[in-house]
Amino acid sequence: MFIERHCHYTGSLPIEFLIPQFLDKRDEIEDSTAERLLPNYRILDEVDFHQRRHIYQDIVAQNLRTAFTDDWRLNKRRFDEIYSLFQTLSRSNDPEQTERLYSEGSYAIAQSFYRHHSKHIEIKAGPRKDLDSTYRRVHAMHRGLSRFENESGLNNFAEITLTFMKKGGIFQNYDPDSLTGIFTLLEAGKLPRVNGFDFSGDETEEGSDTLFEIISEIEKFNKFRAARNLRTYIVTVHGGEEFVNIDPAFYIEFFSRLLASRIDRVGHGTFLWIPHSVFETTPYIDRERRALLNSLARRNIELELCPTSNLLLTPLKDSRDIPISYFRQHHIQFSINTDNCTIFSTNIAREHHLIYS
Ligand SMILES: [Zn+2]
Numbered sequence: 001m002f003i004e005r006h007c008h009y010t011g012s013l014p015i016e017f018l019i020p021q022f023l024d025k026r027d028e029i030e031d032s033t034a035e036r037l038l039p040n041y042r043i044l045d046e047v048d049f050h051q052r053r054h055i056y057q058d059i060v061a062q063n064l065r066t067a068f069t070d071d072w073r074l075n076k077r078r079f080d081e082i083y084s085l086f087q088t089l090s091r092s093n094d095p096e097q098t099e100r101l102y103s104e105g106s107y108a109i110a111q112s113f114y115r116h117h118s119k120h121i122e123i124k125a126g127p128r129k130d131l132d133s134t135y136r137r138v139h140a141m142h143r144g145l146s147r148f149e150n151e152s153g154l155n156n157f158a159e160i161t162l163t164f165m166k167k168g169g170i171f172q173n174y175d176p177d178s179l180t181g182i183f184t185l186l187e188a189g190k191l192p193r194v195n196g197f198d199f200s201g202d203e204t205e206e207g208s209d210t211l212f213e214i215i216s217e218i219e220k221f222n223k224f225r226a227a228r229n230l231r232t233y234i235v236t237v238h239g240g241e242e243f244v245n246i247d248p249a250f251y252i253e254f255f256s257r258l259l260a261s262r263i264d265r266v267g268h269g270t271f272l273w274i275p276h277s278v279f280e281t282t283p284y285i286d287r288e289r290r291a292l293l294n295s296l297a298r299r300n301i302e303l304e305l306c307p308t309s310n311l312l313l314t315p316l317k318d319s320r321d322i323p324i325s326y327f328r329q330h331h332i333q334f335s336i337n338t339d340n341c342t343i344f345s346t347n348i349a350r351e352h353h354l355i356y357s
Pocket residue numbers: 006008200238267339
């Protein structure tokens with residue numbers, strides 16, 4: 001039985017959920033990625049499409065499997081294209097329809113992880129800038145997840161982590177008033193299944209002050225709750241995937257600051273553990289990286305490892321280069337995750353197999 005700590009809502013939507021959306025949206029989608037994944041989908045007639053649904057599912061699965069190459073830079077572009085297509089397929093201009101999709105999508109994700117022997121999952125989903133939309137999104141997901149749990153006789157199978165996404169140096173879906181509103185809703189118990197916050201997106205220096213401001217707001221909120229013996233909310237930060245493009249000196253400074261603040265987990269953390277044989281740095285940077293890695297253990301910060309994601313989107317070429325025995329020896333906690341299982345054609349069992357075989 002597996003635990004999934006790091007899966008993004010959009011990239012984890014099963015193909016069988018997305019296929020009918022191809023049909024519903026085919027007049028709106030003008031996308032070469034859609035055409036690559038499901039050739040001629042625009043000229044398929046409705047009857048044919050529904051009758052042959054399983055065949056189309058196989059075609060999309062096959063095309064996703066061959067979408068990625070050995071060239072991680074090219075893969076990153078492909079990933080962005082596919083991700084944005086999945087976004088188009090899973091949202092609507094009609095808010096009610098979008099809510100319905102979020103509910104059904106969450107149901108489908110839970111079902112697919114359960115099928116791959118997960119006993120618990122945490123889904124990362126973006127809050128919206130306006131509080132009401134965040135509220136509605138969380139509740140839509142909650143409805144789908146509750147339906148799944150009721151049907152399967154499970155309890156607390158799935159949680160939701162709200163992820164703020166940075167693009168162009170700005171957290172696109174963050175608004176200070178809205179964050180205060182989220183705290184108020186959490187206090188009132190009105191955001192079911194939300195277990196905390198996550199930060200994802202660009203890793204450039206730009207906007208990192210905002211990141212630390214938000215983290216410190218969450219810390220204040222958590223302290224206020226801890227003082228009353230109430231549960232606190234986790235903070236997880238994506239970091240370290242961009243080790244080729246980011247100045248190592250900046251990364252050292254960034255991680256020092258990050259690990260000194262109240263966070264619970266680091267998503268990927270690749271820069272910290274990538275072996276010298278894959279990423280050559282100076283002895284000084286290597287020493288600093290090791291010190292940071294060891295401070296994860298001291299501060300009880302967990303690494304959310306996503307093997308396939310790193311193999312496809314970074315220069316990492318072999319999952320054996322993920323230093324699991326080092327983590328064990330140094331008591332560094334880690335979890336193994338899928339990140340975006342549908343896009344990467346993986347599942348939680350396969351990710352564990354990559355690490356333990
Ligand atoms: Zn991620």
